Amino acid sequence: MNNQKQQKPTLTGQRFKTRKRDEKERFDPTQFQESIVQGLNQTGSDLEAVAKFLDASGAKLDYRRYAETLFDILVAGGMLAPGGTLSDDMTRTEFCLFTANEDLETMQAYAQVFNKLIRRYKYLEKGFEEEIKKLLLFLKGFDESERNKLAMLAGILLANGNISASILNSLYNENLVKEGVSAAFAVKLFKSWIYEKDINCVACSLRKVGMDNRLMELFPANKRSPEHFSKYFTDAGLKELADFARNQLSIGARKELQKELHEQMARGDPQREIIAYTREEMKKAGLSEQALISIIWSSVMSCVEWNKKEELVTEQAIKHLKQYSPLLKAFTSQGQSEISLLVKVQEYCYDNIHFMKAFQKIVVLLYKADVLSEEAILKWYSEGQQNKGKGMFLEQMKKFVEWLKNAEEESESEEDEAD
Secondary structure (H helix, E strand, C coil): CHHHHHHHHHHHHHHHHHHHHHHHHHHCHHHHHHHHHHHHHHHCCCHHHHHHHHHHHCCCCCCCCCHHHHHHHHHHCCCECCCCCECCCCCCCCCCHHHCCCCHHHHHHHHHHHHHHHHHCCCHHHHHHHHHHHHHHCHHHCCHHHHHHHHHHHHHHHHHCCCCHHHHHHHHCHHHHHCCHHHHHHHHHHHHHHHHCCHHHHHHHHHHCCCCCCHHHHCCHHHCCHHHHHHHHHHCCCHHHHHHHHHHHHHHHHHHHHHHHHHHHHHCCCHHHHHHHHHHHHHHHCCCHHHHHHHHHHHHHHCCCCCCCHHHHHHHHHHHHHHCHHHHHHCCCCHHHHHHHHHHHHHHHHHCHHHHHHHHHHHHHHHHCCCCCHHHHHHHHHHCCCCCCHHHHHHHHHHHHHHHHHHHHHHHHHHHHHC
């Protein structure tokens, strides 16, 4: 009997001690870290076992409260002090991302560990993205190999949709940019990202967060040029990224040019000044004459408020375009530029219902003003460059085209008689 009486309090005491220990692990950051480190030391480099351990531990450890501690340990082996150094007074593990092999296959396996963890505990999603942003700000505190592993992991996570491209904001930190850390990190990151997906997916992700026009900021101001960007990333084996950035710059330059042209026209600036400015911007941005004539046409047509009555808008358009014909003529020195302008006129008249019947009169005006040549008009008519309103506009142009052909034949006949 005495023995039985002694067993009951012992069992009850054991349960009480176990509950206290569980609570300590759950709410004490030091105990939390020791529990994670101990588990990782036991699972070692077996990442499948690591994933299972993390899955099970979430039931008894407070991942929500200590998310930063958890991710610090998984990446660096222990809690990180500001700047990226490991805290001296804390327990560490040798089994983490930074001590793993520096190859894509290993980084893909680590990405799966994080993916499984976040899918299991959805509330960690935001904390994980914040952790990556923090780690990027700490890049100078890591050695080259650690930075490379983190870059490859980030690229894979971006490709998988585990994190948003907004994490790249951290790379625009002035000190990281100045010392070339940002650009070098970006090379590894984009290589793994494009390897997992393709440049189109990367471009889409960048656009979603407004990063598509900021890639040049990876370099300090004195190296922030399209030429330097293109050479740096092309030499690093990322020509498709260099081409994407160049194209984005071109799009940005076009938007800025169109905006400025609209303002110059609204102010009534002399056309010789507008032409000089446009030539300078054309050279600076590396724009072709075909691309430029489209911008000029859009600017010319958007700087006036059009009459809503069809019978009056044609007369208004003729008067307006006659005024700006010198500007249009200055940038249609090539046959292809003339065709580009004709297509833009066709699209505009089709898309704006009040201009449907104005197409032929606009083309005749541009012909008389030496903006369009008869060769360009005949080529457009015979080859059909654009389907929008094609049948209707061809019908409008029929008599004028016949006149051009007859005039051309008469001219050739006269030349033959002269010979």
